[in-house]
Amino acid sequence: MQIISIAAQKGGVGKTTTAINLAAGLQQKGKTVLLVDADPQGSMTAALGVNSETAINLFTELAKEIKGEDGNIEAATLTTASGLQLVPASADLAWAETELISVFGREQIFTWLLEKMTMQYDFVLFDCHPSVGMLTVNALVASNYILMPLQAEFLPHKAVNIFMQQITSIKKINKRLELLGILLTKYDDRKTMNKQVKMQMEQEFGNKLFTTTIRNNIQLAKAQEAGVDIFSFDKHSHGAEDYESLTDEFLKKL
Ligand SMILES: Nc1ncnc2c1ncn2[C@@H]1O[C@H](COP(=O)(O)OP(=O)(O)O)[C@@H](O)[C@H]1O
Numbered sequence: 094m095q096i097i098s099i100a101a102q103k104g105g106v107g108k109t110t111t112a113i114n115l116a117a118g119l120q121q122k123g124k125t126v127l128l129v130d131a132d133p134q135g136s137m138t139a140a141l142g143v144n145s146e147t148a149i150n151l152f153t154e155l156a157k158e159i160k161g162e163d164g165n166i167e168a169a170t171l172t173t174a175s176g177l178q179l180v181p182a183s184a185d186l187a188w189a190e191t192e193l194i195s196v197f198g199r200e201q202i203f204t205w206l207l208e209k210m211t212m213q214y215d216f217v218l219f220d221c222h223p224s225v226g227m228l229t230v231n232a233l234v235a236s237n238y239i240l241m242p243l244q245a246e247f248l249p250h251k252a253v254n255i256f257m258q259q260i261t262s263i264k265k266i267n268k269r270l271e272l273l274g275i276l277l278t279k280y281d282d283r284k285t286m287n288k289q290v291k292m293q294m295e296q297e298f299g300n301k302l303f304t305t306t307i308r309n310n311i312q313l314a315k316a317q318e319a320g321v322d323i324f325s326f327d328k329h330s331h332g333a334e335d336y337e338s339l340t341d342e343f344l345k346k347l
């Protein structure tokens with residue numbers, strides 16, 4: 094089971110969109126995937142058409158672990174309208190950010206929850222909140238890899254370098270954690286800035302930069318409004334094409 098955190102220190106860069114559509118792409122290739130919404134804003138839960146107040150969710154299971162009881166991720170897993178396996182978030186999850194600080198083993202609760210699963214998936218994808226708070230730290234500690242979506246705007250490498258420093262601290266707890274790759278999103282090659290930044294990123298990060306870029310494509314936003322992944326929504330869109338290409342590259346990298 095490979096565990097991947099989709100994380101970046103910025104909002105609006107396509108983390109949630111990437112988690113959903115990479116999961117759907119992998120599932121189309123016959124892989125089993127579990128999506129975990131670790132963002133208290135619950136945007137992935139909403140973008141998959143799921144009510145964020147389900148009786149059992151990531152928060153309820155985390156809260157059990159905090160109380161010394163056994164949380165059960167499998168009990169919290171549901172199947173979305175487009176057939177993805179999801180552990181939904183709820184607004185209460187924000188409470189965990191502060192509450193966890195004083196808990197024994199506070200960085201490892203997600204790790205314990207995943208260890209208890211009897212069902213094995215090929216991939217678990219965590220959709221993370223932009224800040225590196227306790228929930229993101231938990232996701233990173235449970236993960237083998239980080240996939241970092243970024244927009245090709247002014248000086249993104251600065252943001253990457255700051256994030257990489259934080260990853261270095263997390264590696265003290267989780268030695269196997271590695272950056273799988275940086276993914277440029279909302280890309281428009283008619284924009285000089287986008288092209289320049291892509292070239293700079295290639296020079297600086299070499300093969301850590303995915304050769305696939307995700308183009309700016311309104312269908313991706315519309316699919317989220319409809320509560321489904323891009324392949325179910327519009328399989329002929331640029332969004333579907335790009336996320337299929339990302340899926341192939343992702344599988345090759347692992
Ligand atoms: N490639 C893209 N083209 C156009 N819109 C996109 C693209 N990727 C994401 N979006 C839209 O941009 C917004 C932010 O994306 P999201 O995935 O939620 O970012 P994050 O999770 O990093 O905050 C959403 O409304 C989403 O539908």
Ligand SMILES: [Mg+2]
Pocket residue numbers: 108109110132136137220221
């Ligand atoms: Mg998000």
